Amino acid sequence: MNKRWFAIIKILVILLPLGLGLWLINKNVPVYGDLVINADFQHAQGALSLIGPEIRTKYQDGVLAILESPVYFDLRSLPWFKAARIYLTFKSQGAALEGLAPQVGPGWQYQLIKPMVIMDLDDGWQKAVFEFNLTEIYQAKNVKRFLISTIPQTDGGLLIKDLTIILVR
């Protein structure tokens, strides 16, 4: 009886890391070629940092307000992802979206990219779509930094409801 149980537990203990490995491969090398990362404005994720610095942002009811420009986020992507599409759902409340600026060199070297297209959604919300070639972006180890740049117009900021990054192989 003991021997049988031991054999079953042995198989389970050996199968667990194999399952973990398969899960990791499935996560990192998606079958259909796209990896979708949704930003969580309250918790840092492994692949995507919080939008910082904290002093320039304010989180309330699922919406992040950018009070002062620029703010940044870091993306940790694996080398086989060559391009990234970034979808930013925003609403102007005293500041307009200027664009996203990936870091292109060490130090303060950022290249401002305007959105490819801006779609109008309900209640004044808009969705901007950006496309980046990840091979041209500077990275410290595997961290790529992006700035979100806004243009202040009146007192207020830019509200962000959603930030989705789709990595493409």
Next chain:
Amino acid sequence: MIFSRIDNFLKPILRLIFRVSLVTFLFLLTLEYVFPGFVTNWFNPIWILILSLFCAIIVITCYD
């Protein structure tokens, strides 16, 4: 009587978990070194090392 039976059963299991989790951790460490973010983008592998050390400490202090 019952405790010795549990001991005989538990000791090899703890040894097995220690070995498997240590090898898994070392493998993930190598993978993370080659492709930074492969493992740590999804979870923290230090928990596997803690599990393996936990099993090793129990085996050493309770059974040897």
